[in-house]
Amino acid sequence: MGRWGNRVTGRQKLGRSVGDCGDITMNQKAFQDYYSEELSYCYGCGRLNEQGLKLKSYWDGEETVALFTPRPYHIAIPGYVYGGLIASIIDCHGTGTAAAATYHAEGREMGTEPPLRFVTASLRVEYIRPTPLGVPIEIRGKAKEIKGRKVVVSVTVSAHGEMCAKGEVIAVQMPEHMMPRNNDCRNITSESDNKPVTTAGEP
């Protein structure tokens, strides 16, 4: 059993293949699914942003994991994933990991009040090798340090079991004045484009 909770089975901890991650994602509720409605419109990971990427992050032992399959148009050059997309998923997986780790450090279940939600103070990405397009990429995070309202998260991005990028997110708890009110969210996505984007076929 992982130090961070009882959500992960021994088998899931042993393996790091995409198949094993699939098991993890089927057996848990994602961090982002605990966010309150008004905090669920993030383009990268909000479950209510219909045009967004809808990244979902989970515990896997002491690490966190997310799987994401870039869409065919998320390219830098043909065959390779766009670096800005990689930065985006590192960002969202980083802030999600910061929230989950802080709930854990405080001995609280995710989703309990008051909410813990993080914004990014800084983001650093090193692109190690081109990330191939057309396969799921695996994003792994680890909270390296929790200090006051700040959490430092290291993140790796791999495809075919090979690390393609690594990064660091410094996440800070969202200041109270930034917390949206519920009615701030009306029509966020319905006004977003004249011709709305469907998310059918989304990974």
Added chain:
Amino acid sequence: MGRWGNRVTGRQKLGRSVGDCGDITMNQKAFQDYYSEELSYCYGCGRLNEQGLKLKSYWDGEETVALFTPRPYHIAIPGYVYGGLIASIIDCHGTGTAAAATYHAEGREMGTEPPLRFVTASLRVEYIRPTPLGVPIEIRGKAKEIKGRKVVVSVTVSAHGEMCAKGEVIAVQMPEHMMPRNNDCRNITSESDNKPVTTAGEP
């Protein structure tokens, strides 16, 4: 006249308001519009990626500038721009600036052969204050160092004349083996989704 060329008028150099940037973008061809077809599918700045952001970067004296209006769904929380989008435009403006600055350093016009195209080795973003949604954001770059195949570019992102984020891109010339062949590009965007995204109303 700017040291970097004769493309910018005195008036354009003096001003940094969005209106002045509008003049610049009307009077020049964007860096990205010089990229060859097979290198023009980048999600962030490729002119041929119909689903992409189509960022366009220009000279403004010794600096480079781009204007971009995030779409309404590019949000982190209501009212504020998604940090991953900011990282993405810093990335593309950085590599575009690297290419333009290297052409200039070699005394060459952009678009001349052999092509100079850059990929990102590392990206760093500091988020200084939340970036308001609904207004054009101004991205400014400067090549700090050109050394061999590597260019270091500093970038700022501002809205309403206030700096919201700053970053640094270390760009390296794309290795020859990564250069796509022309037929690699077929159907990149036409196969991209079952329900294609329109770019109508794009900024």
